Amino acid sequence: MHNSSGFTYNRTAMTDQQFIYLDNNATTPLDSEVIEEMLPFLTTFYGNPSSGYAFAARARKAIDLARERLAALLGCEPPEIVFTSGGTESNNAVIHSALQFAPLGKHVIASAVEHSAVLRPFQDVEKCGCSVTFLGVDRDGNLDLAEFEAAIRPETALVSMMWANNETGVLFPVEKIAGICRRKGVLFHTDAVQALAKIPIRLRDTAVDFLSLSAHKFHGPKGVGALYVNRRTRLSPLIAGGGQENARRGGTENVAGIVGLGKAAELAAKYLAEGNCSVRSMRDRFEKAILESVSGASVNGADALRIPNTSSLSFEGIESSAVLLLLDRQGICCSAGSACRTGSQEASHVLRAMNPNGDGARRSLRFSFSRFNTEAEIDRAVEIVPKVIEKLRQTAAPMQRGGFSPVAMALPGTP
Numbered sequence: 001m002h003n004s005s006g007f008t009y010n011r012t013a014m015t016d017q018q019f020i021y022l023d024n025n026a027t028t029p030l031d032s033e034v035i036e037e038m039l040p041f042l043t044t045f046y047g048n049p050s051s052g053y054a055f056a057a058r059a060r061k062a063i064d065l066a067r068e069r070l071a072a073l074l075g076c077e078p079p080e081i082v083f084t085s086g087g088t089e090s091n092n093a094v095i096h097s098a099l100q101f102a103p104l105g106k107h108v109i110a111s112a113v114e115h116s117a118v119l120r121p122f123q124d125v126e127k128c129g130c131s132v133t134f135l136g137v138d139r140d141g142n143l144d145l146a147e148f149e150a151a152i153r154p155e156t157a158l159v160s161m162m163w164a165n166n167e168t169g170v171l172f173p174v175e176k177i178a179g180i181c182r183r184k185g186v187l188f189h190t191d192a193v194q195a196l197a198k199i200p201i202r203l204r205d206t207a208v209d210f211l212s213l214s215a216h217k218f219h220g221p222k223g224v225g226a227l228y229v230n231r232r233t234r235l236s237p238l239i240a241g242g243g244q245e246n247a248r249r250g251g252t253e254n255v256a257g258i259v260g261l262g263k264a265a266e267l268a269a270k271y272l273a274e275g276n277c278s279v280r281s282m283r284d285r286f287e288k289a290i291l292e293s294v295s296g297a298s299v300n301g302a303d304a305l306r307i308p309n310t311s312s313l314s315f316e317g318i319e320s321s322a323v324l325l326l327l328d329r330q331g332i333c334c335s336a337g338s339a340c341r342t343g344s345q346e347a348s349h350v351l352r353a354m355n356p357n358g359d360g361a362r363r364s365l366r367f368s369f370s371r372f373n374t375e376a377e378i379d380r381a382v383e384i385v386p387k388v389i390e391k392l393r394q395t396a397a398p399m400q401r402g403g404f405s406p407v408a409m410a411l412p413g414t415p
């Protein structure tokens with residue numbers, strides 16, 4: 001692809017190897033239209049948006065436009081948006097703020113399957129004397145709403161429940177949870193990093209107080225995100241400094257990143273309006289083909305509502321780390337759970353919460369799709385994945401008798 005600024009961008013030519021990228025919940029490729037809009041703010045229009053002269057007004061106006069575009073995607077008002085460095089910062093900002101304003105005897109609630117960007121700060125506040133309730137989920141990853149309501153106490157300062165799970169794609173009934181919190185006078189935050197741009201969201205029809213999002217999950221740049229703060233809700237800044245973002249987040253704005261986020265939001269709204277059809281149909285075709293061709297394969301969260309791009313599959317008789325290695329050799333990028341845990345030996349906390357006594361957490365793979373995937377890539381993945389699983393199963397049996405590694409055994413003959 002060639003654009004007016006002379007910049008050439010080709011998604012696959014950027015590495016030596018041809019690859020099939022099925023890990024779009026970890027991050028997504030930048031849309032070339034996003035890059036095109038960002039470039040002038042990395043080169044020509046470098047003014048500080050807080051400066052008073054006309055040259056800097058160009059950057060200020062670009063931020064205003066990004067705020068409007070994101071507000072349109074979220075169904076909220078532009079002043080309700082605070083730009084941040086991403087999902088992790090947005091989550092931390094909410095938890096910090098809610099506890100600043102909370103009276104003594106604080107209590108917070110989250111699900112046990114939240115991303116580490118919620119779990120870790122909650123574990124930290126627990127160490128500082130705050131009481132934390134982590135609510136479990138059923139085998140499909142669903143929350144029990146009655147159990148949730150019963151967990152709310154008079155001193156509960158904040159409830160944080162993700163909109164879509166990053167590992168399984170399972171959706172929580174966030175509008176209902178927000179309604180319960182509003183009735184009980186408790187602040188409600190949702191980590192919507194994986195839901196945004198995948199399902200329609202209209203915040204003005206909900207009782208959500210805070211929502212976190214991240215640009216790199218929907219074809220925008222990394223290191224930029226936003227926090228929605230309902231206009232009736234106070235926010236005490238996590239990062240205090242200059243009065244940027246209406247004194248809600250200090251620091252000179254990441255202008256090019258914010259411009260990229262805004263453009264990505266505008267494009268996402270367009271694809272959402274078209275129903276994200278290609279992504280859903282590719283995911284469904286992939287899932288159906290794998291279930292039909294691989295015995296002992298099942299979908300994690302099969303009976304739950306899920307975002308249209310995610311397929312978390314469990315395979316009997318394999319170790320996901322071994323499959324990942326072999327798929328990597330075949331140029332297929334996917335993941336054993338969340339990207340943050342790749343390389344660690346720890347099994348997925350999400351899959352363990354769904355089935356504490358099973359071993360599905362060690363036998364699962366996450367495939368996540370985007371509008372940049374092609375039908376040809378799905379064809380190829382559907383051909384390779386069953387062969388890799390079969391190869392590993394064949395080598396696992398002698399390993400169990402003789403104690404050698406299925407990965408080492410499978411490498412020379414990888415299909």
Ligand SMILES: Cc1ncc(COP(=O)(O)O)c(C=O)c1O
Nearest residue numbers: 086087088115117166193194214
């Ligand atoms: C559900 C969820 N929340 C938060 C994050 C963190 O977002 P960021 O990478 O922008 O900090 C991620 C990223 O994987 C995520 O999937």
